[in-house]
Amino acid sequence: MSERVTPGRTDGLITLGAADALWVGLTADSAVPTASGALTRSPAHAQTGYVLLGGHLVATVKASGGQWRVPEAEVRRAAAELNTVCMDPQDLVRIGPFRQAPREVYDEGAPLRWRQRIARELQELDNSAQAARRGSSQSRHLTGIDWRQLLVERTRDGTQRTWWLPRAVVQLLDAAEHTETRWRQAPRIRRAITTVTESPSRPRKVRDAASRQTTSPERPTPALRPYTRELEGQLYSVLSRKPGTSRKVAGWACAVCRTAPATVLDHCHEHGYVRAPVCQSCNTQERPDHLYSNDIRVANRYTRLFHTDTDTWLRHWHRCPGCRARTTLPLPHLAAWTAHIACRALRPTHRAPRGRKPCGVLRVSWTGNQQAPRSCLFTVAVDSCPSGEHRVLARVPYREAADRFGVWLAETAPAVAAAAGPDRLDGLPAQFRPVIADTSGDDLELF
Template sequence: MSERVKPGRAHGLITLAAADALWVGLTADGAVPTAPGAFTCSPARAWVGYVLLGDHAVTMVRASGGQWNVPEDEVRLAATEVNAVAMDRHDMVRIGPFRGAPRQGCSEETPLRWRRRIAEELQESGGPQRAARREAGRPHHLAGIDWRQILVEQTRDGTHRTWWLPRAVVRLLDAAEHAETRWVQAARTRQASAAVTEPSSRPRRARDAGGRQTASPERPTASPRPYDKELEGQLYSVLSRKPGTSSRVAGWACAVCRTEPATVLDHCHEHGYVRAPVCQSCNTLERPDHLYNNDIRVANRYTRLFHTDTDNWLRHWHRCPGCRARTTLPLPHLAAWTAHTACGPLRPTHPAPRGRKPCGVLRVSWTGSQNAPRSCLLTVTVDFCPSGEHRILAQVPYREAAERFRIWLAETAPAVAAAAGPDRLDGLPAQSRPVIADTSGKNLELF
């Protein structure tokens, strides 16, 4: 790892220009691209007392003479944390644009809100490519991350465009947004407390290593509380209309990964029940990368859903009382499981430079719906076969797929299977809802 910066140090503090160069030098070999100007270019704002580097809120110090400085050790810590992030450029998450999202302006006191900032900048400039040509050389960063280098634009039907970022970066920016919110809330709490206890005195200031006074607020220590089934059995249509639901959700940790703060309420679209509060990354992890009419692409990330983190995801899906009582999954989930797990061994391979490579990309479609299981049929196919010889792998009736899943569930997650069954709950909806198949609409959870 290269480090090209030494000047500008004084008692553990370095100037903003030196911090910019240090940040770029320390992260040059990391997987996540970082940007110059992290401390001196928008949206960095030294005068508010902090600057975000990844999910780290770096404290700003105003030394004698009015010059802003930053602790060198905090920059190094933030760089170490960002360098530890492993980024898969093929594991992408859609970040916009979404229909029905209200457009709001960003004031100087607005937190990071990185999705809004990206959307506004791209909409104003006409897209990533045009903006890159018009504004070459201008730093574009959020929390020190150069998002333009990894933003992917996809166009469907020649008109509908979408923007995507790697999942690891989405999680990092979500964590940065949460860290900023906690920092601001802690600072406001201290100001309110100081106004009550010392109304006539100035705010207390810390001293740096050189004896100079600084405006260095303490770092907040509060963390989201674990989710403990507080919303079990409640309908999303009712709960989402209650005042204060959003702030309540933000107080929980994600019920799936248990590490990131929750941002949304995940719910079952077939039965309408709330599953649990989850972070934005986990909320999109189960969404297919391509969705057509009753037709989904089975992405590589399904390995995590059905192999690596199987137990966590099965427990999460069965938080819906309807799915738990049926001992199965919503139709899109069941279709993905059938293609990825039950029919996975049927997928042919082709010669490759290093052994053999699985053929093409799996896709699964269905006719009918879960409301008429006798006529519902799942068809597993291969897209983009190099030789063009492979197409349909299997056709599985819905009832057969559901029975296969029950057997697999009992073998894979016996505790989850034991908690399911038709005798576990009364009062389920008499008729399941149709599957929502529009990820560009208002309700983006799909499942």
Template sequence: MSERVIPGRRGGLITLGAADALWAGLTAGSAVPTASAVFTCSPADARAGYVLLGGRVVATVKAGGSQWGVPEIEVRRAAAELNAVELDRQDLVRIGPFRGAPKQNEKTPLRWRRRITRELQEPGDTGHAARSEGGRPHHLAGIDWRRILVEQTRDHTARTWWLPRAVVRLLDAAEHTETQWLQAARTRQESAAATEPSSHHRQTLAVDGRQTTSPHCPAPPRAYNGELQGHLYSVLSRKPGISRKVAGWTCAVCRTAPASVLDHCHEHGYVRAPVCQSCNTQERPDHLYSNDIRVADHYTRLFDSHIADWLHHWHRCPGCRARTTLPLPHLAAWTAHTACRSLRPTHRSSRGSGARKPCGVLRVSWTGSQNAPRSCMLTVAVDFCPSGEHRVLARVPYREAAERFRVWLAETAPAVATAAGPDRLDDLPTEFRPVIADTSSEGLALF
């Protein structure tokens, strides 16, 4: 960016208008679409002391009079981080609407899921331009989410909204960073109030709790190194302050977004690791009954392209690791997607290229329980196949499925297989809880 585009430089600061131009120029080729006027239009507010750009907080400083500026180097760093993000428009995460109000961290003003839901549900939607003129939020953390929002309709009545997983992680990171920023601001204010005389104390927080002067940026989340290994979720989740402790880690799966929840094995009850909301929902099926799973395309990532990371994560549960297996729903999905892949019918592609693609919708169900492996049976079927509405591909006994998985695990992820085995049964509960699906909410507690 040439010098003439960023006038008003004072000690490394540039004006808000110059920062808008700089941001737009630096992110013009980014895979994630960005908005214009990110420093001067809603929801940005320089008087708050910061502006969110991607997952980074950029401080705003009052340069004199009514003029506000931002450090040029911080804008460039935020742009470089955003430009490094790879966007897969096919890897989508549902963001709403849900039956209940979306779970949000009330400590941060961003609350991006609620903002998007509220904006999309408003009647008389006249488009992006009208929203910008009305002062309503048309971007979040510098990202123009409307350009990549996907709307799907089920049964011609129910609308659902989806965003690429990379963008969901960015917005989650922005929300987490903002929460830390505000906590640091409050800490500084309380420290100043304790050390300064009351007659000289100066209020630094606005009415809504935002900082009017810029505190130092809080420390970024640290990498998770197995600190919670072997803990029971039923015990750990009740400890005071555990949510704040979880937020101090980076997601143990993707290792990019800040963690927000404790993922745990619902079959054995052990904590696996702190993960972000995106990874916590990635392993869940598109549709789930008490013993019936639709094996959707996202299982390609779980069992193919990102298999080593996910196997390691699932085997953080001592119960799964000791028995060299997976919880019953995961094992059933693996059996349908991987072990029975060659049995699935295919048909010619509509493009006429000669390639063939899988037909119908893959589904797996089971009878019995993992607690009675001799009687447990997995049934793999294809729904809506032209050659049969519900075509059964295979019936696999639980023990056979588990043995197939052990062989495949040794070939696919030797390091994970080496760490597993029947010689590591110490401290495991004698009776595991039965697999019970919670289909009454979007949480899908089975997973």
């Protein structure tokens, strides 16, 4: 039986069991499903001094009698933040598996590292004995979120299994991981500052473990700084080798969504320039759905990239001086734009229960490359047509596609188009870098 929550009891602190019940009750109508035992089941571990709820960190306090408690107000705040999250179950982000399976062994109190945790648990469930417990009530949650209800498994080429989660959930988990990292680093930073500034004639006061655990739960987390074009014009091949680059990137907010912490430097693989620091979710969304070395499947994500958030993404892609000067996009992006926008009127439709539905799945491939524009040709086709009637819709030369894009850009995002143009070619490489075929299965190599 769950414990009844009494606001204001014990100076606003409630037991973990009461906090579990409060979390489930307050998030019952949330778009993101939550799990019971959010503060008492693994990977939550009160003895580390905090628990994660959604993207929020709640400090734990060891009260009299050795019982762990949390501030009721913080649990309510975490639930209120989660309830504001809008989730599109069709907007998915691939979370694995990638090249290597994680080898870490996770004990109680280990850092979140949620991607590795999911990969490890799913790999364990491949064993028949553990697979029988897939629906067990003891299944682990992540920051109080029942990720099992949201996980989507897909099989590519009939053999490779991939795992996907809604983008809103990925952003929540990334935010929680970033907040946890800052929290764990804060004591080390404070100790380093104290060591440097401490007077030799005045001994430092040492706090015991118990006093550290009862520290005020309102410890501030350093704010993320907005990205203001500090890396513009720099080459990724040079910047990525500089010491401290990763730590510097982690201090920025994502340059696209501006809310999640940045984790990677997005860069143009054709010109080699850094675009901006972005979060893992936006970095995944930015990449086209890559199938083969010269073939792109035009998935539903392009509705957002070329319709809903067009100005944001065009501005981001044109952070590359090469793309901006030539008023174009990298070859895979331009191919996807050609299929999704320039050839939209050519796509057949079929009858559906609610009107008409676009036929099949768009695919665009190319021959030649952008180093020889006269020889480069896009072929737009339809796959998986219900009636098997349609195949090739159009063949568009690269130069024609680039010209169409320039016209569309001026009409759709005039501010972005105004910053582009051939008068800004000084200092740019004379030739594009060749597009590198992706042979790893990680979908990372083209962009």
